[in-house]
Amino acid sequence: xxxxxxxxxxxxxxxxxxxxxxxxxxxxxxxxxxxxxxxxxxxxxxxxxxxxxxxxxxxxxxxxxxxxxxxxxxxxxxxxxxxxxxxxxxxxxxxxxxxxxxxxxxxxxxxxxxxxxxxxxxxxxxxxxxxxxxxxxxxxxxxxxxxxxxxxxxxxxxxxxxxxxxxxxxxxxxxxxxxxxxxxxxxxxxxxxxxxxxxxxxxxxxxxxxxxxxxxxxxxxxxxxxxxxxxxxxxxxxxxxxxxxxxxxxxxxxxxxxxxxxxxxxxxxxxxxxxxxxxxxxxxxxxxxxxxxxxxxxxxxxxxxxxxxxxxxxxxxxx
Amino acid sequence: xxxxxxxxxxxxxxxxxxxxxxxxxxxxxxxxxxxxxxxxxxxxxxxxxxxxxxxxxxxxxxxxxxxxxxxxxxxxxxxxxxxxxxxxxxxxxxxxxxxxxxxxxxxxxxxxxxxxxxxxxxxxxxxxxxxxxxxxxxxxxxxxxxxxxxxxxxxxxxxxxxxxxxxxxxxxxxxxxxxxxxxxxxxxxxxxxxxxxxxxxxxxxxxxxxxxxxxxxxxxxxxxxxxxxxxxxxxxxxxxxxxxxxxxxxxxxxxxxxxxxxxxxxxxxxxx
Numbered sequence: 212x213x214x215x216x217x218x219x220x221x222x223x224x225x226x227x228x229x230x231x232x233x234x235x236x237x238x239x240x241x242x243x244x245x246x247x248x249x250x251x252x253x254x255x256x257x258x259x260x261x262x263x264x265x266x267x268x269x270x271x272x273x274x275x276x277x278x279x280x281x282x283x284x285x286x287x288x289x290x291x292x293x294x295x296x297x298x299x300x301x302x303x304x305x306x307x308x309x310x311x312x313x314x315x316x317x318x319x320x321x322x323x324x325x326x327x328x329x330x331x332x333x334x335x336x337x338x339x340x341x342x343x344x345x346x347x348x349x350x351x352x353x354x355x356x357x358x359x360x361x362x363x364x365x366x367x368x369x370x371x372x373x374x375x376x377x378x379x380x381x382x383x384x385x386x387x388x389x390x391x392x393x394x395x396x397x398x399x400x401x402x403x404x405x406x407x408x409x410x411x412x413x414x415x416x417x418x419x420x421x422x423x424x425x426x427x428x429x430x431x432x433x434x435x436x437x438x439x440x441x442x443x444x445x446x447x448x449x450x451x452x453x454x455x456x457x458x459x460x461x462x463x464x465x466x467x468x469x470x471x472x473x474x475x476x477x478x479x480x481x482x483x484x485x486x487x488x489x490x491x492x493x494x495x496x497x498x499x500x501x502x503x504x505x506x507x508x509x510x511x512x513x514x515x516x517x518x519x520x521x522x523x524x525x526x527x528x529x530x
Numbered sequence: 531x532x533x534x535x536x537x538x539x540x541x542x543x544x545x546x547x548x549x550x551x552x553x554x555x556x557x558x559x560x561x562x563x564x565x566x567x568x569x570x571x572x573x574x575x576x577x578x579x580x581x582x583x584x585x586x587x588x589x590x591x592x593x594x595x596x597x598x599x600x601x602x603x604x605x606x607x608x609x610x611x612x613x614x615x616x617x618x619x620x621x622x623x624x625x626x627x628x629x630x631x632x633x634x635x636x637x638x639x640x641x642x643x644x645x646x647x648x649x650x651x652x653x654x655x656x657x658x659x660x661x662x663x664x665x666x667x668x669x670x671x672x673x674x675x676x677x678x679x680x681x682x683x684x685x686x687x688x689x690x691x692x693x694x695x696x697x698x699x700x701x702x703x704x705x706x707x708x709x710x711x712x713x714x715x716x717x718x719x720x721x722x723x724x725x726x727x728x729x730x731x732x733x734x735x736x737x738x739x740x741x742x743x744x745x746x747x748x749x750x751x752x753x754x755x756x757x758x759x760x761x762x763x764x765x766x767x768x769x770x771x772x773x774x775x776x777x778x779x780x781x782x783x784x785x786x787x788x789x790x791x792x793x794x795x796x797x798x799x800x801x802x
Contacts, residue, residue: 262648276641
């Protein structure tokens with residue numbers, strides 16, 4: 212009998228997996244922007260493979276590019292909001308254009324910054340990053356997946372953007388190994404395909420599928436953790452019989468998971484897609500991560516109700 | 531060395547080019563590629579090389595000219611500058627041998643140079659990183675992020691040059707944005723700073739070839755230059771920033787360069 216791992220923060224999982232790798236692989240270097248993610252003990256153990264550059268995200272990306280061009284593999288740390296907006300030009304021109312192996316470890320993705328507000332929310336980062344040629348974009352669903360991404364990144368050519376969270380999030384039972392670029396099939400159904408990206412959206416899809424099964428609707432659930440390259444093959448296989456696809460993500464409605472799925476399906480096999488995402492507005496209230504997700508409708512209940520409405524079925528009873 | 535002639539020829543093509551900023555930087559490029567930097571055109575990616583970033587990427591025509599004269603690419607290829615299908619674009623790209631980074635958006639080069647310099651130090655290589663910035667470029671905030679970073683890390687193998695031609699696209703830099711006291715600003719950021727005549731190759735080589743000037747500090751040379759230097763009717767003119775030379779003007783420029791070579795005190799090949 213297996214036990215479900217305790218909730219854990221993906222950013223901490225990244226840190227704790229990176230630390231021993233720094234000792235083993237002299238190519239690796241950790242560039243920080245005073246995030247406070249690393250303890251004094253971590254920093255001491257990393258020696259000259261850890262550099263705190265201060266609060267300077269453009270310099271972070273440019274220096275990482277220079278180091279990568281000289282054979283290093285930098286892991287750079289900042290919040291997703293700053294990596295994807297303030298520093299975006301350096302990411303595009305200095306890292307993505309020359310296809311350098313910089314690992315952009317972006318914490319506080321989506322609404323994870325909670326009450327800290329819209330300046331610290333990252334709701335367009337996936338859109339910005341997945342349009343960059345050469346960039347790989349991954350959102351691990353939990354701590355274990357994050358560790359796998361860190362390990363696999365050592366053999367990944369080109370740049371990588373990893374959206375991480377802030378506080379602990381639940382472990383997701385995916386049943387399949389986490390492999391960058393390959394979507395995970397969590398559940399097989401026939402009526403609807405629920406596609407999630409990120410810890411809470413994937414959990415919402417899984418929970419919604421359970422709710423739907425109670426009212427006779429059979430749902431497939433996919434964890435589309437990699438947005439670039441998008442696993443179109445698995446998506447098409449999963450949607451072969453379904454008349455409806457619902458995407459769930461922690462991102463503005465445009466350009467993220469929903470956008471990527473729509474692009475792929477409308478070219479390959481047009482299928483109705485309904486996108487559950489952050490409404491196109493800036494958060495207008497305080498609240499923790501889970502409170503905001505619920506407030507803006509990124510939830511299992513909303514997902515299930517959306518499916519029922521779209522399939523003209525009765526909505527399940529939800530608390 | 532025929533850097534200015536090549537630049538004039540490229541700027542006489544249908545697309546034109548940033549002649550003024552290439553002419554202000556000609557002697558800096560000549561000093562770096564002729565004497566100061568350890569680079570080998572036969573092995574442009576040799577790990578032990580010094581690395582150069584033309585952070586003022588719009589001066590690409592000057593870089594192409596010096597790379598061709600130094601043997602990194604065929605001189606004949608310069609005729610293809612800006613032509614459909616050519617790798618010689620209006621701003622440099624890494625597909626061109628000897629180009630370390632694609633530049634053009636200002637304010638990127640110094641951070642890249644910091645990365646090159648830190649990598650060399652970590653690897654135990656004696657390589658240096660050289661970055662040439664425009665003076666207008668210093669208005670970009672990212673330059674100062676990198677300035678802080680370089681000094682904090684004590685990157686004494688990082689050498690930056692400011693092409694202080696005092697003009698930018700629409701006018702004098704000092705009128706558009708307060709630039710002075712430039713040397714004091716860089717010193718206050720923790721850099722070793724010198725000033726030099728940016729058209730005197732000998733003086734440039736003496737300075738750029740003797741870094742670090744202060745142990746543990748990155749070096750910044752303010753090269754006092756004239757935009758469009760070398761051609762009297764272009765020198766010091768805002769209009770020299772981007773030029774498409776007509777056939778008549780091209781002939782005049784070539785004639786001036788042929789008949790009144792710029793003096794440099796190099797003791798070596800003249801960089802006309």
